Amino acid sequence: MTPEPRPLDTRRRTLLLAAGTTALTGLASACAGRPDGTTEAAAGRAAAARAVTPNPSGPPPSCVLAAETGEGPYYTPKSQIRSDVTEDRQGVPLRLDLQIVRAAKGCTPLAEVAVDIWHADASGLYSQRGAGYLRGTQTTDGDGRVSFRTIVPGWYAHIAPHVHFKVRPGRRTAVSSQLFLPEELLNTVYAGDPYSRRKAPAHPNTRDDRFASKGAGLTLNPVRDGAGYRASFVIGIV
Helix, strand or coil: CCCCCCCCCCCCEEEEECCCEHHHHHHHHHCCCCCCCCCHHHHHHHHHCCCCCECCCCCCCCEEEEECCCCCCCCCCCCCECCECCCCCCCCEEEEEEEEEEHHHCCEECCCCEEEEECCCCCCCCCCCCCCCCEEEEECCCCCEEEEEEECCCCECCECCEEEEEEEEECCEEEEEEEECCHHHHHHHHCCCCHHHCCCCCCCCCCCHHHHHHHHHHECCCEEECCEEEEEEEEEEC
């Protein structure tokens, strides 16, 4: 497998706080140890693979430590400031609700922080050379929240489908990583148009060794939202 190029700057560690869904809550609790002896990684993978159903009455999440994955080769530093990044791209709708918090200060929400997202379209292509589809930037509100409307990303090469994000709390500091989706959901989505215009891999996630090593702590657990899905994730930075 040929992975995406990594950024040249020194990597930082990020604290990722999963929120709002059964799978992510289960993943977080795994960090504290499991009485049945199940490993943290195995528990995380099992949680991420569960059915995409909400659990609004579940227990509050705990913090999950995960390594930064880098921004990859397709980051554009001057994306449009907007919530809906879809433009003319066809695909299954995905609403992504993010909250940025300062983990070192009790997970205090961070206001006025720039957040970028970008990802491939249903054909596995990124916008380049002046195009701006499936890219956007927002600034967090007083509760540290931003919301993006996009589509479920397609696959390319031997890399697990993902949504890149970059948090920019200051001019000289940034945290870059990516969010994955459960393989069960991807297989369902890829069976329909426009994704089915290409032959999808049988296992879009597990063929990627980067997902195998880091995906458990970075996998969303979307819930049904009209014709598409909606997912929440809280990103804690040091």
